[in-house]
Amino acid sequence: MKKNTTNLAFYVPYGLWLGLFVIAPVLLIIYQSFFDIAGHFTLGNYATYFESGTYILMTLNSVVYAFIITALTLLISYPAAYLLHYTKHKQLWLLLIILPTWINLLLKAYAFIGIFSQDGGINSFLGMMGIGPKQFLFTDFSFIFVASYIEIPFMILPIFNAIEELNEGFVNASRDLGAKSWQTFTKVILPLTMSGVKAGVQAVFIPSLSLFMLTRLIGGNRVITLGTAIEEHFLVTMNWGMGSTIGVVLILAMFLIMFLTGERKRKGGRAS
Amino acid sequence: MSQTIIELKHVNKTYGDTVVLKDINIEIEQGKFYTLLGPSGSGKTTILRAINGFLDVTSGDVLFSGKRVNDIPANERKVNTVFQDYALFPHMNVFENVAYGLRIQKQAKKDIKARVLSALKMVRLEGYEDREIAELSGGQQQRVAIARAIVLEPAVLLLDEPLSALDAKLRKDMQYELRELQQRLGITFLFVTHDQEEALALSDEIFVMNDGEVQQSGTPVDIYDEPINHFVADFIGESNIVSGYMIEDYLVEFNGKQFECADAGMRPHEQVEVVLRPEDLDLTSVDQGKVTVTVDTQLFRGDYYEIVAYDGAKNEWLIHSTNPAKDGDTVGLTFDPEDIHVMRLNESEEDFDARLERYEGE
Ligand SMILES: Nc1ncnc2c1ncn2[C@@H]1O[C@H](COP(=O)(O)OP(=O)(O)OP(=O)(O)O)[C@@H](O)[C@H]1O
Ligand SMILES: [Mg+2]
Numbered sequence: 155m156k157k158n159t160t161n162l163a164f165y166v167p168y169g170l171w172l173g174l175f176v177i178a179p180v181l182l183i184i185y186q187s188f189f190d191i192a193g194h195f196t197l198g199n200y201a202t203y204f205e206s207g208t209y210i211l212m213t214l215n216s217v218v219y220a221f222i223i224t225a226l227t228l229l230i231s232y233p234a235a236y237l238l239h240y241t242k243h244k245q246l247w248l249l250l251i252i253l254p255t256w257i258n259l260l261l262k263a264y265a266f267i268g269i270f271s272q273d274g275g276i277n278s279f280l281g282m283m284g285i286g287p288k289q290f291l292f293t294d295f296s297f298i299f300v301a302s303y304i305e306i307p308f309m310i311l312p313i314f315n316a317i318e319e320l321n322e323g324f325v326n327a328s329r330d331l332g333a334k335s336w337q338t339f340t341k342v343i344l345p346l347t348m349s350g351v352k353a354g355v356q357a358v359f360i361p362s363l364s365l366f367m368l369t370r371l372i373g374g375n376r377v378i379t380l381g382t383a384i385e386e387h388f389l390v391t392m393n394w395g396m397g398s399t400i401g402v403v404l405i406l407a408m409f410l411i412m413f414l415t416g417e418r419k420r421k422g423g424r425a426s
Numbered sequence: 427m428s429q430t431i432i433e434l435k436h437v438n439k440t441y442g443d444t445v446v447l448k449d450i451n452i453e454i455e456q457g458k459f460y461t462l463l464g465p466s467g468s469g470k471t472t473i474l475r476a477i478n479g480f481l482d483v484t485s486g487d488v489l490f491s492g493k494r495v496n497d498i499p500a501n502e503r504k505v506n507t508v509f510q511d512y513a514l515f516p517h518m519n520v521f522e523n524v525a526y527g528l529r530i531q532k533q534a535k536k537d538i539k540a541r542v543l544s545a546l547k548m549v550r551l552e553g554y555e556d557r558e559i560a561e562l563s564g565g566q567q568q569r570v571a572i573a574r575a576i577v578l579e580p581a582v583l584l585l586d587e588p589l590s591a592l593d594a595k596l597r598k599d600m601q602y603e604l605r606e607l608q609q610r611l612g613i614t615f616l617f618v619t620h621d622q623e624e625a626l627a628l629s630d631e632i633f634v635m636n637d638g639e640v641q642q643s644g645t646p647v648d649i650y651d652e653p654i655n656h657f658v659a660d661f662i663g664e665s666n667i668v669s670g671y672m673i674e675d676y677l678v679e680f681n682g683k684q685f686e687c688a689d690a691g692m693r694p695h696e697q698v699e700v701v702l703r704p705e706d707l708d709l710t711s712v713d714q715g716k717v718t719v720t721v722d723t724q725l726f727r728g729d730y731y732e733i734v735a736y737d738g739a740k741n742e743w744l745i746h747s748t749n750p751a752k753d754g755d756t757v758g759l760t761f762d763p764e765d766i767h768v769m770r771l772n773e774s775e776e777d778f779d780a781r782l783e784r785y786e787g788e
Contacts, residue, residue, distance in 0.1 A: 327513035329501045330478055331527035331578065341526075345517045 180405060187398035191391075199399040209383070213403065216379040219298070220362035224309075226302045227358050228351065231309035235350075238310070239317045248314065255307045263371040266300050267291060270372075292374025300372045301365055308361075309354035316350025317343075352415040360408050380404055429456050430492075431581050431614060432477060432505075437486035439472055439638075446472050448638045450486070454582060454616060459608050462618045463625040464635030465661070470618045471510070472638075474584045477616070479503045490581075506575035510586040512567050514559045520546070520570050521555040527578045545577035548607065565596045572607070582614045589624065601627055622662050626650065634658050642775055654778050655769055659701045666702045666743050670768075671695055675785070678768055681717055681737060689768035691781040699769045704732070704746040706765035715758015719743050721751045735759075 190196045203209045234251075238244050254262065269275045270290035277287040290296050324346060328338040366381035375382070380400050387397030432454035439447040447469050454460055462470045475481035476488055479500030487494050495503060506527070514523050524545055528538045546552055549569035559567065568588055575583055585604075589597045605628050608615045619625055625632050626646040634641045634649060634657075642654040653659035659667055670680030675690035680700050692698065712718050719735035726732075733745040735757070743759065751757060773781075 321511075321513070323509055323511055323513035324515060326480060326500075327507075327509060327515070328526070329480075329499075330507045330509075331574065332501050332530045333526075334501055337530055341530075342515060346515075 183398045183401045183405070185398075186394055187402050189395045191393045191395060196395070199395045202396065203399050203403065209400070212378055212383055213380060215377075216363050216381070217407075219301075219377065219379060220359050222298055223301045223305060223362045224355055224359045226298065227305045227309045228354065230302070231306055231354065232313055232351070234306075235310050235314040235317055238314055248311075251310055252307050254304075259304065259367060260371075262304060263300065263368060266296070266303075266372060270296050291372065292376055294373070294377065297368060297373035297377050301362060301368055304368075305358045305362065308357040312353035312357065313347065313350040316347035316353075320346050355415050356411060359411055363407060364404055430454065431456050431490065432616075433487075433489040433492075434473070434476065435487040435489065437473075437476060437488065438484045439469075439476070439481065440484050446638050447476070447483070450476075450638075450640060452633060452640065452643075454614060456581075457612050457614055458630040459605065459615045459628055460617065461625040461629040461632045462616065462635055463620065463622060463632050463661075465620055468635040469638040470620075470635055471586055473635075474507065474586055474616070474618060477503075477582075478505050478507050478584055504580055505582045505584055506578055506580040507584040508568075508571045508575050508586065508588045510588070510590070512571040512588075514567055514570055514574070516559050518559070519555070520551070520557045520559070520562070523559065523570055524574045524577050526574060531578075541577055542573075545573040548576065548611070549573045550603075564591050565600060568592065568600065572604075576607075576611060576613065580613065582616055585615060585617045587618050587620070589619070590621075597624075604628065626662070634661065636661070640775075642778075652767060652782065653701060653769065654773060654775060655771075656699055659699075659767075659769065664704050664744055666704065666707070668700050668702075668741060670698055670700045672698050672768065676763075678766060681739070681741070683716070685716065685766060686763040687766040687768060688764045689766070690785040692768070692770055697771060699771065701767040701769060702761060702765060704744040705730075706761050707743070707745045707747075707759050708761065709733075709745065709747050709749060709751055710758045710760045712756060712758045715760055717743070717759040719757060719759055721753055721755045721757060724751060724753060726750075 187199055188195055188197065190198055238247055238251075241247055267274075271277070272287050272289075272291075274290075276290060281287060320343065324342050325338055328342045329335075333341065363379065364381035364384070365379060366385045369375065369377045369379055369382045380403065384397045384400050384404075387393045387400070430453050432452075434450050434452040437447055437450040438445070450469075450473060452473070462473060464470050472481060476483050479495075479498065479502075483496065488496055490504065515526065518526070521542055524542045525538050528541060533541075543552075543555070546554065549572050551566060551569050551573065554562070554566065554570075559570070562570065568591075571588070572583075572585075588604075589600055592600060601624060604615070604617075617625075617628065626649075629646055631643060632646055632649055633643045636657050642649055642658050644652075649658065650663055653662060653665075656667060659665045668680045670678055672689075672692040672695065673679050673684060674694055675692075676687055678685055678687045678689070678698065678700060717737055719737045721733055721735045724731055724733045727746075730746045730748055731750050733747055733751055735743045735745060735751075737743060745759065770778075
């Protein structure tokens with residue numbers, strides 16, 4: 155009996171946290187999404203979302219950008235994590251990779267404005283090479299570049315951990331059975347580190363769907379994502395209902411991603 | 427008649443200042459069961475790694491069928507390994523694990539299926555194809571690891587302490603199965619163990635290792651009956667080792683008495699060590715005994731009594747006797763001349779073999 159009550163006591167802070175900061179806000183958002191700008195109950199927000207092509211287009215737009223950012227991040231992060239695993243002072247290198255995450259997002263965004271602007275670092279370098287100044291800031295390229303830069307540590311970390319946990323014995327066994335390095339990679343290393351890739355994709359894709367500061371500062375509002383739309387509705391048009399509706403869409407998207415990248419039960423029953 | 431398929435010639439391996447393998451010379455012939463036997467850290471796994479290609483030797487040659495393979499990578503060498511921890515792929519079921527090497531070779535689907543099933547049958551795991559690795563017992567995992575290797579029909583199968591994770595009963599069973607499997611397949615096995623009983627029971631030939639050197643190689647009977655030095659005598663089986671002097675050929679002195687023996691070829695009055703196996707010692711009365719000892723403790727071992735006794739000079743004697751003794755009794759020990767095995771100090775295996783040849787040929 156006593157044991158049970160102490161066990162329960164441990165759950166109290168966790169339960170409070172979950173209730174106050176996760177469940178309550180989500181419920182509030184859902185609740186809010188059923189009211190129009192004048193405070194009347196309505197399903198109109200959802201109707202607007204689905205009927206006006208703008209929102210659907212915006213959603214698709216967000217998904218495409220998030221997808222590109224995630225794919226690019228993954229493409230850079232997996233080899234980086236793999237090389238890191240075989241590097242001598244890997245803890246030091248890892249620290250250097252994580253370091254930028256300690257700097258405020260806005261500071262990094264402003265730094266990139268400096269680098270990409272007409273008289274910034276890149277353009278003066280190009281100028282020296284005799285290539286005229288190019289427009290980098292406020293392009294799709296700069297938006298994707300900066301977003302990927304910011305997300306990379308969150309992708310490298312879980313993949314690096316998965317590779318570290320991989321038993322070298324499996325790699326040796328594969329080679330012993332005749333597999334070349336590439337075959338060993340695709341048939342053994344990649345599948346056994348998939349958990350890290352999935353965790354990384356979750357950590358990058360979902361935030362990328364709702365990036366909003368960067369869209370303004372680096373993307374120059376040319377890139378409009380769901381995140382930007384929510385910000386507009388809450389802070390500019392004051393249409394909280396519509397903003398919440400988009401929020402609900404984002405939450406659903408999050409569950410969908412979790413489901414797609416989650417551990418699926420193996421087929422086939424357990425004997426005995 | 428039998429041909430050498432693997433040969434190590436003057437192989438050395440050092441890590442910085444530590445010498446791990448010292449001038450290893452090993453010949454492996456077609457179709458036999460070989461064992462590398464030695465205490466932990468003696469270099470057994472290192473020798474396997476020199477053969478399967480996961481280790482660059484510092485000097486010396488590794489030859490497969492007479493061809494030097496030092497620079498051939500592991501995935502191209504025609505040997506397969508059963509690793510100490512099995513290293514079965516956790517993301518594949520039993521069938522896929524066994525099929526792995528065949529899929530790498532891009533064999534036809536139909537052939538893969540037939541060969542996997544027959545390999546599983548060979549290790550008596552029919553019907554386990556769809557099991558996940560985590561759903562197998564230790565002994566079953568070990569058999570999957572063997573099936574995964576033998577399905578590729580290697581010339582030599584390397585097994586790194588495959589039985590060490592199993593409990594005593596299963597271990598015994600698997601010893602029989604391994605031996606039987608080896609004879610049925612006709613594949614050469616190079617088996618690693620630190621268990622001397624296992625080595626004696628299974629092998630056609632044993633390499634006894636210590637400190638990165640092969641101390642002695644030979645059949646189990648040779649090594650048991652004629653250990654080359656103190657280390658081998660002590661490591662293989664149980665033994666009483668006393669120091670003494672060789673008076674002349676076939677006459678040795680220890681415990682202050684002279685005994686007729688079956689060894690020869692030493693210098694007169696050379697200092698030697700004498701080995702007497704506990705099962706060769708018989709209890710008798712004090713006046714008939716060659717050595718007089720006082721019984722200290724006695725354990726019943728099922729088919730014999732294990733008796734620990736001390737002689738006048740406080741040397742310990744281990745005796746396996748079918749008849750019990752009483753604690754504190756003073757008894758005589760008797761043995762035959764051929765039960766005495768005399769070892770020279772620091773004799774090399776070459777000299778040892780040559781000497782045995784000389785006087786046994788007489
Ligand atoms: N990478 C390495 N660097 C330095 N020393 C090593 C290295 N690998 C192995 N050794 C040393 O080589 C020696 C032989 O190792 P090995 O693994 O061959 O022993 P073993 O006979 O297989 O022992 P066990 O029965 O414990 O498996 C050991 O003393 C070990 O410490
Ligand atoms: Mg070992």
